[in-house]
Amino acid sequence: MRQAEACAAEAVAPNPVECLVRSDRMPHIWCPGCGIGTTVNCFARALERCGYPLDQVAVVSGIGCTGRVAGYVRVDSFHTTHGRAIPFATGLKLANPKLKVVVYSGDGDLAAIGGNHLIHAARRNIDITVFCVNNFTYAMTGGQVGPTTPEGAIASTSPYGNSEPPFNLPFLADSCGAVYVARWTAFHVRQLAKSMAEAMEKKGFSFVEIITPCPTLYERRNRLGDGLDMMRFFKENSVIDHKADTRTVGIGFQGQIVCGNFVNRDRPTFIEAQNEQLKKALGSRFVPYGE
Amino acid sequence: MKADPKGVLTGAHFLDGDHAACEGALAAGCRFAAGYPITPSTEVVERICARFPEVGGMFIQMEDELASSIAVIGASWAGKKALTVTSGPGFSLMMEHIGLAVMMEVPVVFIDVQRGGPSTGLPTLTAQADMMQARWGSHGDYEIIALSPSSPQECFELCVRAFNLSERFRCPVFLMMDECVGHMTEKVVIPRPEEIEVEERRYTSADPDSYMPYAAGSDLVPDFAKAGDGYHFHTTGLTHDERGYPVINAEAQNRLVRRLVDKIRKRAGEIADFEETDTEGADVVVLSYGITSRVALRGIKLARAKGIKVGHLRLRTVWPFPEERIQALGRKVGKFVFPELNLGQVVLEAQRLVGIDRVVPVPHAGGSVHDPEAIAAAIEEAAK
Numbered sequence: 001m002r003q004a005e006a007c008a009a010e011a012v013a014p015n016p017v018e019c020l021v022r023s024d025r026m027p028h029i030w031c032p033g034c035g036i037g038t039t040v041n042c043f044a045r046a047l048e049r050c051g052y053p054l055d056q057v058a059v060v061s062g063i064g065c066t067g068r069v070a071g072y073v074r075v076d077s078f079h080t081t082h083g084r085a086i087p088f089a090t091g092l093k094l095a096n097p098k099l100k101v102v103v104y105s106g107d108g109d110l111a112a113i114g115g116n117h118l119i120h121a122a123r124r125n126i127d128i129t130v131f132c133v134n135n136f137t138y139a140m141t142g143g144q145v146g147p148t149t150p151e152g153a154i155a156s157t158s159p160y161g162n163s164e165p166p167f168n169l170p171f172l173a174d175s176c177g178a179v180y181v182a183r184w185t186a187f188h189v190r191q192l193a194k195s196m197a198e199a200m201e202k203k204g205f206s207f208v209e210i211i212t213p214c215p216t217l218y219e220r221r222n223r224l225g226d227g228l229d230m231m232r233f234f235k236e237n238s239v240i241d242h243k244a245d246t247r248t249v250g251i252g253f254q255g256q257i258v259c260g261n262f263v264n265r266d267r268p269t270f271i272e273a274q275n276e277q278l279k280k281a282l283g284s285r286f287v288p289y290g291e
Numbered sequence: 292m293k294a295d296p297k298g299v300l301t302g303a304h305f306l307d308g309d310h311a312a313c314e315g316a317l318a319a320g321c322r323f324a325a326g327y328p329i330t331p332s333t334e335v336v337e338r339i340c341a342r343f344p345e346v347g348g349m350f351i352q353m354e355d356e357l358a359s360s361i362a363v364i365g366a367s368w369a370g371k372k373a374l375t376v377t378s379g380p381g382f383s384l385m386m387e388h389i390g391l392a393v394m395m396e397v398p399v400v401f402i403d404v405q406r407g408g409p410s411t412g413l414p415t416l417t418a419q420a421d422m423m424q425a426r427w428g429s430h431g432d433y434e435i436i437a438l439s440p441s442s443p444q445e446c447f448e449l450c451v452r453a454f455n456l457s458e459r460f461r462c463p464v465f466l467m468m469d470e471c472v473g474h475m476t477e478k479v480v481i482p483r484p485e486e487i488e489v490e491e492r493r494y495t496s497a498d499p500d501s502y503m504p505y506a507a508g509s510d511l512v513p514d515f516a517k518a519g520d521g522y523h524f525h526t527t528g529l530t531h532d533e534r535g536y537p538v539i540n541a542e543a544q545n546r547l548v549r550r551l552v553d554k555i556r557k558r559a560g561e562i563a564d565f566e567e568t569d570t571e572g573a574d575v576v577v578l579s580y581g582i583t584s585r586v587a588l589r590g591i592k593l594a595r596a597k598g599i600k601v602g603h604l605r606l607r608t609v610w611p612f613p614e615e616r617i618q619a620l621g622r623k624v625g626k627f628v629f630p631e632l633n634l635g636q637v638v639l640e641a642q643r644l645v646g647i648d649r650v651v652p653v654p655h656a657g658g659s660v661h662d663p664e665a666i667a668a669a670i671e672e673a674a675k
Binding site: 022025054055056058060070071074075076077078079080081083084087088089090091092093094095096098099116117120270278282285286287289 | 323325344345347349351353354355357358359361362363364365366367368369370371373387388391517518519520521522523524525526527528529536537
């Protein structure tokens with residue numbers, strides 16, 4: 001909080017992002033035209049909108065370009081192992097239910113090596129928020145094919161074009177029981193910031209997929225231009241449809257990107273369900289956890 | 292600090308080693324556990340599930356051992372004493388997070404109830420073949436602490452000690468049980484809470500603006516800040532500086548890794564824990580740990596009946612290996628005999644310290660304990 005107060009005390013209207021960023025770690029490692037920084041800007045605005053004391057916010061990342069987000073945000077922040085940000089966050093949240101725990105990681109980290117944890121955290125309805133930045137590739141390691149790479153796209157390990165069908169992440173999260181599921185692109189900064197805030201305020205497992213450009217690897221290999229060209233592509237090829245059936249929102253190579261806040265439902269969180277079961281079984285002997 | 296009475300089941304009980312380890316964890320103040328079922332360790336978490344709701348603990352059965360081993364690290368960052376339990380195949384999966392706990396300096400306890408391997412091996416039968424994996428299993432260079440109980444009573448006592456050491460040194464600590472000790476049922480006496488010494492985490496009192504998460508004093512162990520306390524700290528598995536920020540160069544690596552190793556290596560004497568019997572004037576000393584210590588007793592008795600002067604040094608802490616004591620004994624004792632339920636692991640340490648020719652291994656591939664006659668025969672051979 002101290003940082004936010006310091007910002008507020010300045011005569012000039014504070015930039016909400018500055019309060020959240022570890023400016024002593026700038027410049028960051030992200031490439032020109034990369035969309036990850038844009039999403040962090042939206043995250044800062046979402047936090048401001050939610051008004052949480054920053055002392056109570058924790059950011060957990062895995063490994064990869066988006067995995068570096070944890071290193072740049074001025075909250076308790078954890079840069080963990082590849083694919084395991086969600087189970088780390090699960091332990092952190094269950095051990096201190098008062099924390100607002102945000103997992104911030106990339107598509108390769110969350111959907112490939114960490115895919116098992118994603119589906120189980122959604123199933124259990126662990127009260128955490130997952131921001132999944134999807135740039136269609138493993139960027140940190142040089143642009144390999146991944147579980148979100150569109151069919152036909154060129155990557156360093158699919159030099160003749162990807163032949164695997166990618167995951168439709170909103171559908172995956174939805175079908176596993178996430179209570180809030182949305183998708184936006186790095187172009188939709190206002191909608192994204194609002195959606196990030198809604199996701200964090202939602203009790204239970206919330207999931208926001210954010211489509212971003214990777215000009216250095218994905219765009220270059222596929223001759224799609226630079227970061228700005230990709231933003232133009234997002235602008236011209238995105239359709240906002242909050243009511244879209246998540247089964248239909250898969251992304252083809254340079255195909256339409258359906259955006260929206262697709263799912264918003266309520267069901268008991270892991271702790272609520274466990275407390276209820278134990279209360280039923282143990283009666284007054286049981287002191288509900290986290291209360 | 293004394294133990295929180297809520298978790299202490301004071302009295303004399305008839306418990307197996309797995310259940311006794313659970314009671315040790317509760318007495319030590321463990322209030323978070325994550326696990327994935329695997330024989331022969333599952334009874335530990337089964338008892339935790341039953342006991343935790345009464346003491347305000349949180350147990351979650353995760354989707355695999357990778358998840359369990361990092362959930363406990365997350366929980367520890369929130370200030371809970373945390374535990375996970377597994378056996379061979381699960382232990383292999385946990386290796387990456389042992390490295391993370393070392394690197395982030397997180398107090399956490401891993402119990403490995405050893406079974407025969409490699410791979411799926413002997414799910415229901417004993418072995419002591421994960422000892423070198425405990426020492427070196429995660430990639431990179433580090434020191435580790437591993438304790439080895441030889442009875443249900445020690446499963447209780449050493450589990451408490453494992454938590455205490457993990458808090459004192461801010462590192463993962465292993466309780467290296469085995470199937471025999473885990474499934475052996477004996478009398479276990481749990482003392483009164485005020486008789487159980489429990490170490491609490493050393494939290495920083497620094498101002499949040501000047502707090503450096505990885506700045507350590509003379510004991511090389513940094514003060515802890517937990518999530519939610521307003522320190523807005525950063526921690527990473529990358530090589531980092533005192534601020535916890537990644538620094539990718541040889542100088543930072545040298546400074547960090549040396550401190551991580553030295554904080555344990557320089558205080559190995561304080562961690563060392565062994566029981567020595569009749570080593571004074573002995574011609575041969577049997578070195579052992581875990582279940583093999585009990586089989587060795589019979590072997591020693593058989594050898595003594597033949598007039599051989601045999602001593603016994605039983606390790607309760609295997610890692611760090613008690614180098615000083617073994618070297619000192621090596622100056623007085625001619626030969627050592629080291630039975631283990633593996634084909635030669637910890638024996639290599641003893642051979643390194645006193646010489647290959649002076650330590651006779653008694654290897655066993657696992658699946659049962661040694662025949663005491665084999666240990667006696669090795670003692671006789673050594674005494675020649």
